[in-house]
């Protein structure tokens with residue numbers, strides 16, 4: 001009886017190089033996967049850009065930074081900017097609220113074709 005060598009070798013799963021998600025939904029234009037994040041560890045910076053509305057964001061990275069981190073940083077930054085803007089926005093001063101002039105009575109336009 002010959003010993004049959006049973007090949008227990010599992011077929012190696014074709015390891016596709018599957019990088020982590022680097023595209024995200026844009027906060028501003030809400031397009032799916034329009035935001036891409038490029039992490040340049042050599043330079044130590046990451047760049048985020050929306051190809052639809054051209055929003056940009058840049059941040060420093062370390063060896064642990066993933067694109068998703070940049071994306072969430074961007075969300076925070078956008079959020080903070082939004083808050084700042086709403087603080088700066090002065091409430092409409094009461095003095096500037098002038099009464100609207102009465103709308104002129106709408107003249108019925110005479111473009112009925114009575115041919």
Ligand SMILES: [Zn+2]
Pocket residue numbers: 026027028029030031034050051052053054055
């Ligand atoms: Zn966008």
